Amino acid sequence: MWAKERHQRILSMLAANQQVSANDLAEMLNVSRETVRRDLVDLAESGQVDRVHGGAVLPEPRSEQPFRQRMTAQLRAKSEIARRAAALVQPGQTLFVDAGTTTSIFARELAKLSGISVITNSLDVATTLQGAGRQVLLLGGRMAADVPATVGELTLAEIWRFHADVCFSAPVAVHPAKGAFFYDLQEAEIASAMSAQAPRSILLADHSKLGETSRVRSWEASEIDVLVTNKAAPSEQLAAFRRAGVQITTPDDHGHSA
Structure with missing residues (x-):
């Protein structure tokens, strides 16, 4: 699975659950925890997730006007x-x-x-x-x-x-x-x-x-x-x-x- 596809699946899981653990992601994506860690670093650097101990959460949403x-x-x-x-x-x-x-x-x-x-x-x-x-x-x-x-x-x-x-x-x-x-x-x-x-x-x-x-x-x-x-x-x-x-x-x- 390419990194971009993993990133989309991580974001989809976050959208549904608000937070994810690195262990769950590694199992779901069938990759190592180190691969998950690199994915979360990439997503955090682009502002799409906030890393927390053991996993990631969605960033605090900036309210969008109607x-x-x-x-x-x-x-x-x-x-x-x-x-x-x-x-x-x-x-x-x-x-x-x-x-x-x-x-x-x-x-x-x-x-x-x-x-x-x-x-x-x-x-x-x-x-x-x-x-x-x-x-x-x-x-x-x-x-x-x-x-x-x-x-x-x-x-x-x-x-x-x-x-x-x-x-x-x-x-x-x-x-x-x-x-x-x-x-x-x-x-x-x-x-x-x-x-x-x-x-x-x-x-x-x-x-x-x-x-x-x-x-x-x-x-x-x-x-x-x-x-x-x-x-x-x-x-x-x-x-x-x-x-x-x-x-x-x-x-x-x-x-x-x-």
């Missing part, structure tokens, strides 16, 4: 990002778009385009894009508690049935060394599955999310193809992402990625 309140946060930045990201879409493409406040605003820009297909778990995105000139598929599944979106095993199973040209995702944090993060495990799983079913992954993240981490890592920095951010993004952060091999595009770019 979805509708987050829609108005960094609104100008998100609008800049949405316009720039829509300019990357080519006629005839099929897109995966996950659920988030930034992707909800991105959908308003996509609504100005025609000849595209969009597969999404976001009710906001699907509602915004319904109409002539576009094909829209809303993924089935269980309704999330605090976000207008479908999540869970049924949603994941549906994602695996499709292949798209591009995955657009809006994580809550993106770090040039540690990767992209979500606050919620199920949202992270959706983003990972969509990314796996598209050859190109484009992340939408405003300057406040750069260099940050959150509870659950969705993918490594090396798996990010393009990061779309706003003009206020610090140059040192952008340089760090470029060194990690991530293409950067901002509203200052005119038709190309740096």
Whole structure:
């Protein structure tokens, strides 16, 4: 079993039980305690767990504002990002778009385009894009508690049935060394599955999310193809992402990625 798969199983077990022991993990994963220790060190360094004597617990959650309140946060930045990201879409493409406040605003820009297909778990995105000139598929599944979106095993199973040209995702944090993060495990799983079913992954993240981490890592920095951010993004952060091999595009770019 690869380390990434072990990490996901550890996080899933933590999500269900709030805490895990190293002995239980070693038995469940069929690996040595030393391997478990290294896994927990990696997860702790990325901010996804807190190590305690004999095992690990979930970090103290940073409270996340309700979805509708987050829609108005960094609104100008998100609008800049949405316009720039829509300019990357080519006629005839099929897109995966996950659920988030930034992707909800991105959908308003996509609504100005025609000849595209969009597969999404976001009710906001699907509602915004319904109409002539576009094909829209809303993924089935269980309704999330605090976000207008479908999540869970049924949603994941549906994602695996499709292949798209591009995955657009809006994580809550993106770090040039540690990767992209979500606050919620199920949202992270959706983003990972969509990314796996598209050859190109484009992340939408405003300057406040750069260099940050959150509870659950969705993918490594090396798996990010393009990061779309706003003009206020610090140059040192952008340089760090470029060194990690991530293409950067901002509203200052005119038709190309740096």
